[in-house]
Amino acid sequence: MHARFYAPDADAAGDLVDLPEDEAAHLTRVLRLRAGAAIRVFNGRGREFDARVERAGKGGVHVVVERSREPLAREARVAVTLAQAVLKSDKLDEVVRDAVMMGVAAVLPLVAARSEVALAALQRGRRQQRWQRVAVAAAKQSGRAIVPRIMDPVTFDEVTARLAAMTLPGPGLMFVEPSAAAESVALADLDPAPPRETTMIVGPEGGWTREEIERASAVCRLVTLGGRTLRADAMPVVALAALFAIWKEL
Amino acid sequence: MHARFYAPDADAAGDLVDLPEDEAAHLTRVLRLRAGAAIRVFNGRGREFDARVERAGKGGVHVVVERSREPLAREARVAVTLAQAVLKSDKLDEVVRDAVMMGVAAVLPLVAARSEVALAALQRGRRQQRWQRVAVAAAKQSGRAIVPRIMDPVTFDEVTARLAAMTLPGPGLMFVEPSAAAESVALADLDPAPPRETTMIVGPEGGWTREEIERASAVCRLVTLGGRTLRADAMPVVALAALFAIWKEL
Known part of the structure; x- marks a missing residue:
């Protein structure tokens, strides 16, 4: 070709x-x-x-x-926005690349309480522009004709505020450790009928704080992945693969 | 703790x-x-x-x-052996780590036609011993009380021979590019009832050769992941997450 x-x-x-x-x-x-x-x-x-x-x-x-x-790669029927906590060093580059190759619609980088980086540092470092270039390269490589938008990084509070105001696609799914929340559901218990769009929220290396989980529980569902302990940078692609599998996108 | x-x-x-x-x-x-x-x-x-x-x-x-x-991490009900083509540089280290954290039962490294490394070089480099140490570390980190066995690397022919002789757990599932084989099935078309055990086969950076796909089709099912192009080192964890999702292990 x-x-x-x-x-x-x-x-x-x-x-x-x-x-x-x-x-x-x-x-x-x-x-x-x-x-x-x-x-x-x-x-x-x-x-x-x-x-x-x-x-x-x-x-x-x-x-x-x-x-x-016809574009090489078929687009997923579910428009998934990945709201992803910023990770250490350059690990979010790889997360953006793999999430774009898997088929996300957009990425919203977020600074969680335990993210070891400040919003101001991300803005000074022009990280959004770099992630957007990573998204272009990943779309080229994977045959997608859509380049997902990488949004400007925001605080965790801004994510929950946008979900509450429905300026982010809902319903939101926040991935949590099984021990973190009594009211969480297993991925297997989610509705296998795909929504039209959704926002999935994935945390930083140190996990979510109790306050973050409490605030999120008001605006989205808390989902666990079978009690597995995974690396923070493997979580988004595992969660995305699992969601796409139950929605029959794979 | x-x-x-x-x-x-x-x-x-x-x-x-x-x-x-x-x-x-x-x-x-x-x-x-x-x-x-x-x-x-x-x-x-x-x-x-x-x-x-x-x-x-x-x-x-x-x-x-x-x-x-009671061990911290629950073991999967399906015993999955990951037969994984050796990847460039040290990438198989990361694959072994993530596959163990996800819950595989064993890993069989294989040298495919397009693997850029020879079996003899792997043996001289005592790679199996290194991967086994990676598996111990990943089991520690993820709370598993089982350390999956990392087998000695073998040729692709040996994998199909072992599947044919049923010395590897079957049924085998070989992950292929959608263009690679007419008789492939989408992951969504697999039986959602989990088998007791299975072997999943994942290829190298350059993909499988036509001969490898032909030989494998006699002893296992060819499975595609929705037409997505992924990095070779992301494939095993994506395939594993997708299988565990449809089997309700996540």
Whole structure:
């Protein structure tokens, strides 16, 4: 198959669009393609096209959009927003990559009480922009024509406030340790009929505080994964795989 | 809770046992425990006990086994053997760790046509011993009282031969790309009634060859995961989570 690039401006056959800088560099410097080369482009919002390189050089890469194509990867019927506590070092990069490859609709990074990083530090470090680039790369690699949005990091309180105000897709599912909450349900007890959309909330290395669990229990269900102790960075992909399995998305 | 150690010789209350060298070092040098300290031990075969340090020093650590305890982590009802193609660099270490934390019964490392390593190199590098140590650490961390056996690495042909001879637990489930095989089934189409035991086979970075898929199709079912493209090292934990979800183990 022809090489595949992210072209956010590609909307219809006949469009003449520029590739973003990273994509242009990939096309010219890594793959060494030139004017005339046949490629594929996807616009990050679900559309994919055959395309042809019109011009490639110092001024960037211009591409003629041709025939519309079926994207390689089918999108999940459930739009899952992953509200994920920020993890140590660069571990959220890997979580974003795997969650995008699995098929999430969006990622909302959150700073929990036991996240070992401050919101201000994430903003100064322009982490959201980096995670968004990771999401583009993962969409390219996995054949998705949708690039999930990586939202600006927020506090845990902001997540519960958004769920209460229904500005995040509900119903929310918060994954907790079995010992953490009496009112939790096992994943096996969730309704196997998939919702149209949901927000799943996954915690940091040190787990949730009692206060966080209490506040969340008012706006979402508390779900356990069979008493297993997993690494914090394995949790989101395990929970996502398990949810998609019971909803027959796998 | 008291610190927890692997004591393979602990079988019954009253036993006086030595801890293995790694565990003794952990007890004396990391946790700095001394004679009289209350600990917990598990024997790797499903038994867990209260215990007390009898002597700790240059000659090793001797422990008196006391009352039998319920292990922290419940074992899965399905005994899953993960037959996993060896991956690049040290990635199989992480796969072994996560698979043990998820609850596999055993791991059989295999060298596939596209594994970029030779069986002889694995044996020279004493990799099986290293993976077994990873399995002990993961069992400690996840509260399992069973240490899954990491078998000696074998060729792919040996895996299919063992499945055919039923010296590996069947039915076998081989995870394949959707494009790879016409006769594959989606995970959602598997019987939700859990088998007593099974072998799941997961491939290397480059995927299976046509010949491998053909040979395997005679002795196991070919299963796809909804057309998703995942990293090779994410595949085993995703497949395991999905299987445990449909079998109501999560």
